[in-house]
Amino acid sequence: MTTTPTYQQPTERGYYGQFGGAFIPEMLYPNVEELRQQYLDIMAEPAFQQEYQQLLRDYVGRPTPLFEAKRLSAKYNTRVFLKREDLCHTGAHKVNNTVGQILLARRLGKTRIIAETGAGQHGVATATVCALMGMECIVYMGEVDMERQKPNVYRMRLLGAEVRPASSGSKTLKDATNEAIRDWISNPVDTHYIIGSVVGPHPYPDLVARLQAVISEEMRKQLLEKTGSELPQFVVACVGGGSNAAGAFYHFLEDPEVQLVAVEAAGHGVHSGHSAATSVLGKPGIIHGSRTLLMQDEDGQITEPYSLSAGLDYPGIGPLHAFLADAGRARFLSVTDDDALKAVIECSRLEGIIPALETAHALAVLDRIGAGPDDVVVVNLSGRGDKDLETYIQQDLM
Amino acid sequence: MTVHTQPMNRIQNAFQQDKKLLNIYFTAGYPELNSTVPVLKALADAGADLIEIGMPFSDPLADGPVIQASSTVALHNGMNMRVLFGQLAGIRATVPDTPILLMGYLNPVMQFGVENFCCEAAAAGVDGVILPDLPLDDYVAEYQDIFRRHNLRPVFLITPQTAPERIRRIDELTDSFLYLVSGPGTTGGANTQAAGVQDAYFQRIEDMQLRNPRLIGFGISDKQSFASACRYAEGAIIGSALIKALEGADDAPAAAAAFVSSIIQ
Numbered sequence: 001m002t003t004t005p006t007y008q009q010p011t012e013r014g015y016y017g018q019f020g021g022a023f024i025p026e027m028l029y030p031n032v033e034e035l036r037q038q039y040l041d042i043m044a045e046p047a048f049q050q051e052y053q054q055l056l057r058d059y060v061g062r063p064t065p066l067f068e069a070k071r072l073s074a075k076y077n078t079r080v081f082l083k084r085e086d087l088c089h090t091g092a093h094k095v096n097n098t099v100g101q102i103l104l105a106r107r108l109g110k111t112r113i114i115a116e117t118g119a120g121q122h123g124v125a126t127a128t129v130c131a132l133m134g135m136e137c138i139v140y141m142g143e144v145d146m147e148r149q150k151p152n153v154y155r156m157r158l159l160g161a162e163v164r165p166a167s168s169g170s171k172t173l174k175d176a177t178n179e180a181i182r183d184w185i186s187n188p189v190d191t192h193y194i195i196g197s198v199v200g201p202h203p204y205p206d207l208v209a210r211l212q213a214v215i216s217e218e219m220r221k222q223l224l225e226k227t228g229s230e231l232p233q234f235v236v237a238c239v240g241g242g243s244n245a246a247g248a249f250y251h252f253l254e255d256p257e258v259q260l261v262a263v264e265a266a267g268h269g270v271h272s273g274h275s276a277a278t279s280v281l282g283k284p285g286i287i288h289g290s291r292t293l294l295m296q297d298e299d300g301q302i303t304e305p306y307s308l309s310a311g312l313d314y315p316g317i318g319p320l321h322a323f324l325a326d327a328g329r330a331r332f333l334s335v336t337d338d339d340a341l342k343a344v345i346e347c348s349r350l351e352g353i354i355p356a357l358e359t360a361h362a363l364a365v366l367d368r369i370g371a372g373p374d375d376v377v378v379v380n381l382s383g384r385g386d387k388d389l390e391t392y393i394q395q396d397l398m
Numbered sequence: 399m400t401v402h403t404q405p406m407n408r409i410q411n412a413f414q415q416d417k418k419l420l421n422i423y424f425t426a427g428y429p430e431l432n433s434t435v436p437v438l439k440a441l442a443d444a445g446a447d448l449i450e451i452g453m454p455f456s457d458p459l460a461d462g463p464v465i466q467a468s469s470t471v472a473l474h475n476g477m478n479m480r481v482l483f484g485q486l487a488g489i490r491a492t493v494p495d496t497p498i499l500l501m502g503y504l505n506p507v508m509q510f511g512v513e514n515f516c517c518e519a520a521a522a523g524v525d526g527v528i529l530p531d532l533p534l535d536d537y538v539a540e541y542q543d544i545f546r547r548h549n550l551r552p553v554f555l556i557t558p559q560t561a562p563e564r565i566r567r568i569d570e571l572t573d574s575f576l577y578l579v580s581g582p583g584t585t586g587g588a589n590t591q592a593a594g595v596q597d598a599y600f601q602r603i604e605d606m607q608l609r610n611p612r613l614i615g616f617g618i619s620d621k622q623s624f625a626s627a628c629r630y631a632e633g634a635i636i637g638s639a640l641i642k643a644l645e646g647a648d649d650a651p652a653a654a655a656a657f658v659s660s661i662i663q
Contacts, residue, residue, distance in 0.1 A: 013535070023531045023533060023536075024533070025459060025460040025531050025555065026556065026557050026560060027557050027559075027582070029557075030557075169457070174457070182459065182462075185582065186584065188582050189582075285509065286504050287505070289531070294505075296509070299478040299510075300510065301478075
């Protein structure tokens with residue numbers, strides 16, 4: 001049997017080109033292997049699909065609108081559409097994945113859920129579905145992130161989750177992920193780990209990409225209605241680990257005429273020493289069970305990324321994105337803290353939409369992608385800005 | 399099936415002895431950058447039968463807080479692969495017979511270069527390598543030939559959840575010992591399992607009549623837990639408890655020696 005290699009589909013062992021795989025200690029092997037053997041079958045079950053689709057519609061609020069942003073379009077002299085993932089229940093795209101994974105966890109017979117979170121959006125989305133399904137929920141969050149995303153910490157606790165601070169290393173997303181993995185090592189039988197991005201050992205990158213793919217599936221239908229073509233010229237999304245970008249790109253990956261633009265956080269500037277622009281600063285290595293592009297020193301020690309946004313300061317990117325960067329299928333740009341903050345003001349004032357700080361990185365490249373007046377540009381508006389209000393107040397955006 | 403015709407090495411020689419073996423783990427470059435060799439020598443002289451030298455990593459997923467903290471200190475002290483191999487040069491003049499293994503995570507080894515790493519390790523007189531996040535398939539595909547060429551023995555972990563056929567495969571892939579992880583958890587954790595559950599697991603492995611001897615690790619911390627692990631294996635591995643003994647010690651080699659004595663005397 002021969003299959004045509006695609007960007008969408010990793011190999012059986014979870015490789016996208018040279019990136020991916022499952023580099024995990026033996027203590028995790030049975031769990032990850034169980035998931036690998038079962039996820040595709042479970043997700044293909046009609047009963048799973050029915051329950052998943054129903055929850056996406058009635059609980060998450062899908063499909064999310066595709067909104068033509070006329071004032072942004074006028075400013076950048078192109079046709080800008082915003083895919084309104086900020087209107088999902090809990091305020092970001094993250095819930096698409098957690099709804100799917102909680103159903104998967106239940107079918108695997110798991111009773112306890114763990115998760116990592118950076119900005120808190122994935123933690124909230126996990127706490128939400130655990131409340132919905134009556135499952136125990138523990139969320140690991142870096143101490144630094146708990147401080148800068150206080151409302152989300154409170155939301156998780158209100159939803160009944162236990163939030164455990166990760167106090168090692170940079171005390172951010174990377175360290176929260178380490179702690180969640182250590183929890184899974186200690187609780188191998190009853191626990192499912194809901195990873196929030198397209199990172200981690202195979203099958204997680206593929207699993208999360210499939211669950212987020214609903215974003216681009218809807219985009220194609222909505223674009224056909226609104227523009228007469230399923231295909232835009234550009235799809236733009238921010239990338240930390242890369243889950244919203246994976247979802248926004250997924251159903252366009254095999255359409256080479258669609259330019260895919262991934263936007264990373266440059267922090268204080270790509271080469272300032274305070275950045276999270278992994279595709280520029282990273283080289284191949286292993287982080288959290290996956291071979292991917294990763295920020296590290298010459299000894300292979302993982303370095304501490306920086307971004308004002310708590311959802312983008314991850315020292316790696318998902319293996320799919322590393323492959324897209326390597327193969328030239330996606331174009332990677334980066335945006336500084338300052339330019340992202342300007343984009344927050346611009347989107348708020350021109351469209352009446354306050355975006356999340358992560359999302360603002362994607363909005364900040366509209367003048368850099370080379371879109372013409374007749375081009376259609378879809379920006380994945382991955383989350384709303386309520387969680388960032390304290391940061392916006394501190395940065396004195398007014 | 400591959401027939402292994404490698405020369406004996408110090409690990410196999412150690413298991414020829416008619417006694418239970420104590421394997422001690424410590425972190426290279428801890429508590430001071432230049433503690434590595436004095437601690438190693440003190441451990442060997444005090445009677446440790448095998449010694450694992452931890453290569454510190456920024457994100458040690460399988461390790462609990464004690465080894466994590468020692469790794470952070472060691473990295474801060476300036477430990478890296480090049481420094482470690484520099485320290486180990488000539489070590490066989492002072493520690494001739496005790497098997498030495500390097501334990502760490504895959505990424506620093508990959509960045510150093512696997513061939514380069516094995517070459518340096520063999521030149522220093524290292525006998526075995528433990529890389530918990532190296533998958534078996536990757537070992538066979540990319541590492542096995544290099545390891546064999548340098549007479550380095552891989553050591554693989556087995557847990558209570560490892561399936562029997564996988565245990566058999568692991569047993570075929572090495573001639574050293576099998577690292578039996580005592581129960582669920584990272585290194586240095588308290589053992590919270592019911593004794594019966596753990597005994598049944600160790601007994602199940604013993605009944606498999608495997609080729610390689612077994613050492614039990616994770617959660618072994620003192621004379622009593624060492625003795626109880628030895629009922630089901632050829633010996634046991636202690637790491638975090640030794641690191642704790644080194645923490646804040648005025649004389650790290652003396653503390654290391656005293657710790658070994660507290661276990662075996």
